[in-house]
Amino acid sequence: MHRLAAGPALARLEWVLDGLDGKPGWGADASDVLAAAFTAVVTPERYVEVTRGRAAGYAPVVVVGLDVGETTARARIRRHDGTVDVVSCVVEAAPPHRIASTWVAGLVPAGLTPRLPVDFTDYDLPPVATGARLVVFSGVPGSGKSTLADAAGAELGIPVFATDWLLGALTPFGGRYFEAPLAMAEELLTTLALRQLLAGQSAILDHPTERVVTRERWRSLARRAGAEFRVVVCRCSDEEVHRDRLEGRSRGIPGWHNAGDWSTVRQRLANFPSWHGEALSVDTVRPRERSLAAVIRHITA
Template sequence: MTDALSETARAALDTEPLTARTLAAAVPLDLDPDVGDTPLDRTALLEAARLEALRHGRGLVLPEHLLLACVRLTGGDLAAARERLQTLTARRALADYEALRPVDPADRPTAVLVAGLPGCGKSTLAESLARRLRAPVFSMDWQLGALVPFGLLRPDNTTAVAEVQMTAAAAGQLRLGLSVVLDATGHRRETRDRWRALTENLGGVFVGVECVCTDDALLRRRVDDRARGIPGWPATVTWEHVGRMRRLWEPWTEPHLLVDSATDSPEIAVRRVLDAIPAP
């Protein structure tokens, strides 16, 4: 059982009176506890916080674990609060990569983000581009599949873990002046903007590619028939998952290339992307 508190957690736990409001004020993280003035039971709060710490693989109760415990005890949306905490954790980690600079400022590597819904052909395109560019391709599904056997992924942390892993992989190459291809859903505007900024901070050129399939019947057949062979990762997804990702997709308003796998052959798609990459 976790029996240690960080100094900041101990200070937050010792606020008087101990209520959701005073705890939220002592721990300035937006995890959405009910900030009412109902007194909190210290024993129950600490026990719930210990469980949250253990869930996150920590032997130390941190202030954020107290806030999650507060959400639990006040009947808040604990799943949403846990996901927000993972997002905040990822943003802290990502800030370190955003501060990196290129080893040689004269280098002009390229980062190609191939994004889109499952079944739209983004992995096929990304792998073909990687072979043509002689550049590594970093796939979100391959990276996450490697973590599944260790039980490290949860509903609240998968998105955050995936983004940090992809960012770290890309940053390690770009800072050396080496080009990369990123194979990811890329449905969040914040993620796309972050990878563009990372590339430009490291002296590179960012090329965004949005893969679509305007023939839904064809898209569904592709999804149903997929067998990707990624260790630790499902061979395919459900059609309902495709619909959910479509609803989550945030419009890509920045300059990028649109490839329709219902009309563009793989060879044409590769040529279009290569033509969009500025010459060295």
């Protein structure tokens, strides 16, 4: 396992991870590392035995996330089956900072309400008010979708939930280093959309929506909730204008970047799956007033 930065809690967490990594000779110093309050409940010998037994499911240890404080440290590590567990370690405040408690738990604790389904067709929903709309503004960065989504939301009095704002809020908590930020944003947006529809209210989702499975998920959510489903696909037919927008924009979203990378956006645009059926395609090179009028007609039809 790769060595991490120094610090009392982190140093002790590394010791635990060495055990889960199956390090030869690990645990010989357990009596010196574990605090008296800990060994009064679990003997050092028993703790070493259990930890070595768990190594079969982790070694070599792959750390996918880390949270560190003065007396606490947590690592998210991947099991061989692909699931993620959280290893927590609490140390005494005074030197030599022996381990007061340590435990391993699943990233998603047992007993929670199951996560939302990929397909809402058979999802149990209480009766909801009719007339609500679930509107998706789709397109690559710089295509103008956020500008149109905000304008449509203001015109119709519908709240706009935007990926960039959600992810920006998570930046102080390490959000930019999460493994799948767009998938995380999609889960947040799905939850917010469900909450709105359960209240009989409409929602606008501002998200690239490149994944077809996400499109079908939101379509099934709207259908199950008895809401109208509307899609607005934004594109910019003038490549030079698109690039200028992307590289010159300043949106002021806390914790998020302003300019985007043109080469990445071009690649995403080339691989962007076509929408079918109910989608309205809007070329945002056109005057904004004309585009907005077309969008409003589409949403309210």
